[in-house]
Amino acid sequence: MPSAATTIAARTFPALGTFATVLVADPDALDVAHDLLAAELDAVDAACSRFRADSELWRLNHARGRPVRVSPLFAEALAVALDAAGLTDGDVDLTCGQSLVRLGYDRDFGQARRHTSPLRQPPMPAGGWRRVRLDLERLEVRIPAGVWLDLGATAKALAADRAAAAIWAATGCGVLVNLGGDLRVAGDPPDGGWRVGIADDADFDASTASIEPRQVVVINDGGLATSSPLGRAWRRGGADLHHIIDPSTGQPARSCWRTASVAAASCVHANIASTAAILRAERAIGWLDGLRLPARLVRHDGTVVTVAGWPADGPETAPAN
Amino acid sequence: MRDTYEFPEEQPGAARTAGLRRLSRLTWRATQLSAVTAVGFATLFARTAPAHTVASDTTAASTAKTSPSAPAPSSSSPRKARHPKRVRAIATVSAQAAAPAPQAAAQASQKATPAPSKSANLAPPSTAPAPAPSTSSASAPAPTPTVSSTSHGGG
Numbered sequence: 001m002p003s004a005a006t007t008i009a010a011r012t013f014p015a016l017g018t019f020a021t022v023l024v025a026d027p028d029a030l031d032v033a034h035d036l037l038a039a040e041l042d043a044v045d046a047a048c049s050r051f052r053a054d055s056e057l058w059r060l061n062h063a064r065g066r067p068v069r070v071s072p073l074f075a076e077a078l079a080v081a082l083d084a085a086g087l088t089d090g091d092v093d094l095t096c097g098q099s100l101v102r103l104g105y106d107r108d109f110g111q112a113r114r115h116t117s118p119l120r121q122p123p124m125p126a127g128g129w130r131r132v133r134l135d136l137e138r139l140e141v142r143i144p145a146g147v148w149l150d151l152g153a154t155a156k157a158l159a160a161d162r163a164a165a166a167i168w169a170a171t172g173c174g175v176l177v178n179l180g181g182d183l184r185v186a187g188d189p190p191d192g193g194w195r196v197g198i199a200d201d202a203d204f205d206a207s208t209a210s211i212e213p214r215q216v217v218v219i220n221d222g223g224l225a226t227s228s229p230l231g232r233a234w235r236r237g238g239a240d241l242h243h244i245i246d247p248s249t250g251q252p253a254r255s256c257w258r259t260a261s262v263a264a265a266s267c268v269h270a271n272i273a274s275t276a277a278i279l280r281a282e283r284a285i286g287w288l289d290g291l292r293l294p295a296r297l298v299r300h301d302g303t304v305v306t307v308a309g310w311p312a313d314g315p316e317t318a319p320a321n
Numbered sequence: 322m323r324d325t326y327e328f329p330e331e332q333p334g335a336a337r338t339a340g341l342r343r344l345s346r347l348t349w350r351a352t353q354l355s356a357v358t359a360v361g362f363a364t365l366f367a368r369t370a371p372a373h374t375v376a377s378d379t380t381a382a383s384t385a386k387t388s389p390s391a392p393a394p395s396s397s398s399p400r401k402a403r404h405p406k407r408v409r410a411i412a413t414v415s416a417q418a419a420a421p422a423p424q425a426a427a428q429a430s431q432k433a434t435p436a437p438s439k440s441a442n443l444a445p446p447s448t449a450p451a452p453a454p455s456t457s458s459a460s461a462p463a464p465t466p467t468v469s470s471t472s473h474g475g476g
Contacts, residue, residue, distance in 0.1 A: 010467070023467060087442065178468075192454065196450070196467055199468050215470055216453040217451060217452065218450065218451045218452070218453050219448075220447075220448050221446055221448070222445075222447065263446050263449060264443055265445060265446055268442070269444055272443060291443050293443060294445065294449040294450055308445070308449070311449075311451060311452040312451055
């Protein structure tokens with residue numbers, strides 16, 4: 001029996017424009033876990049960064065409609081993003097790259113939000129995910145000229161899934177990977193499970209140490225993700241903007257939720273569901289319930305709605321500081 | 322200066338034979354041209370016609386496998402595959418199911434082949450999140466929870 005499970009080792013470092021945390025149930029495995037996670041994040045960043053001129057995504061976005069050969073990792077990330085679009089009927093649309101650029105999110109977020117001048121171009125709706133062509137046999141991708149992809153959301157969740165699996169395979173101990181709030185666990189959990197704090201009012205400037213969780217839950221398997229318009233929000237010319245885009249308008253989604261936290265079988269699925277929940281607003285309750293995806297939805301006034309078995313806030317789930 | 326211009330009398334049927342020969346050559350050339358054109362079109366079609374897209378395949382699977390009790394996202398009519406031999410489904414990689422060998426993650430990333438199956442719907446976890454036990458009742462101090470919030474800065 002894993003008697004050492006009560007001793008959890010953790011390490012946090014900046015990555016992908018946010019933070020990365022790895023927790024292992026065996027402290028001796030921490031160094032290996034850290035190295036594996038860092039390598040995975042480097043690989044995902046090199047493939048899927050929208051801002052790096054040497055990334056595969058950059059090459060594809062600037063290919064002007066020509067087919068582009070891609071790596072297996074990029075093909076996997078693209079397949080996951082297309083899967084997300086299909087599973088949400090296009091609500092989570094990877095072709096929002098130009099929409100984000102028009103809104104001023106055209107560089108690393110830390111730099112982009114410093115610009116506050118009015119936007120010079122009108123919003124641009126998503127280019128249409130059904131127009132993306134991915135040939136898995138040739139590892140070849142083609143998107144129409146002028147359409148830009150943004151794999152930000154699903155690529156980060158995919159990285160969490162892949163890293164957790166790799167660490168578990170390499171070390172054999174229970175592991176939790178947390179990439180900016182997108183979590184994935186693998187292997188045997190520690191005694192009592194993995195404790196996860198759920199924050200619903202943290203903005204970009206909140207550090208991992210300063211965030212006050214509103215609720216603490218325990219998970220033992222799968223993934224958990226939180227989406228919110230609060231985290232990556234900025235202001236241009238008096239307009240408040242954020243990064244969750246309504247594909248039909250190219251503008252930030254107007255949602256009744258300030259955060260949506262969802263648990264699922266994988267981090268990718270949790271992330272897809274939480275992002276779609278923001279976009280679907282009130283309809284998200286019935287949708288998540290029908291899929292039996294446990295979720296915690298928080299309205300702008302702080303009212304909490306729990307779905308599909310997510311525990312209600314209460315004294316027993318109060319933050320443990 | 323010549324007074325008369327005499328031409329040798331044509332052999333009977335010579336013109337007909339020459340015409341037939343010319344027609345035969347033309348027919349052969351047309352056949353060759355057709356063959357080359359057909360091969361060219363076939364090659365062009367094979368190169369440019371898109372493989373059955375992941376996107377449309379996803380939609381098709383969603384439609385087919387949606388449980389009647391689950392109000393899954395509505396889906397549009399799937400596009401027919403033009404190249405059935407290339408049809409490949411894709412799945413969100415389940416980390417546990419597709420755990421790479423215990424090697425560096427970067428190596429695994431480069432060598433990994435996209436999974437040839439995909440999700441029909443978003444899957445719930447095996448167990449739902451549970452309330453965390455009260456720290457006061459635990460025998461030892463509970464570890465600080467890792468936090469799930471929206472993406473924010475490091476720290």
